[in-house]
Amino acid sequence: MTAEPTSFKREMLATLPSLRAFAVSLTGKHDKADDLVQDTVMKAWAKQTSFEMGTNIKAWLFTILRNEFYSQMRKRGREVQDTDGVFTERLSVHPPQYGSMDMQDFKKALDQLPDDQREAVILIGASGFSYEEAADICDCAVGTMKSRVSRARTRLQDILQIVGESEYGPDAVSSQVTTHNHSF
């Protein structure tokens, strides 16, 4: 195939929007997300011989991005906590089927999840990966992935329900939810 490098590029291009959305969900900031995607593209390019054409390039790129994100986080330490929350910055989405308040609540709810659960629910629910793929990306067991997703879903449902009923106000919600127990 003469088109090998080009098709690698093409496949990367096709994956970039989703990869970028995942990066935004990890970093909570668009500029940081773009830097992260850029680093990922360079890493991936350098490693492209280790990628087998025809296999899942999307999962491969997500893995690289995620590893890059956590390794940068470890290097930077505290600075990393400086985010605006998941999907918050610059993102004024008001999909027609939801009111804007509704989506704000949802973003907040998502933000309150422990990192591993948020990541899991996004990979499965939004990026469109299977549990097996998501488990590979996060380097955990499939069962762990399933349990993270299920916990995340339960929590999100709880939070949204409380917000929906909402005589309680934000304090009741956050105090219930901000029990950050990283129990695995």
Next chain:
Amino acid sequence: MRTQTAGADDGLGPNTDIGSRLRALYGAVQDEGVPDQLLDLLEKLDSAEQQQKATSTPRDGE
């Protein structure tokens, strides 16, 4: 046990509240398009590679 169908049976499927909200958020970022700097980077990487291939022994090893 392998459930390949993500989303269907886990409360994140097409007709679920949480699933569709997740995708709405995610989709909004996706729809922003890829920044030019990223596209440029990919262009540069690709053309650098093409050049390298052209100048070194054309397609033997590998």
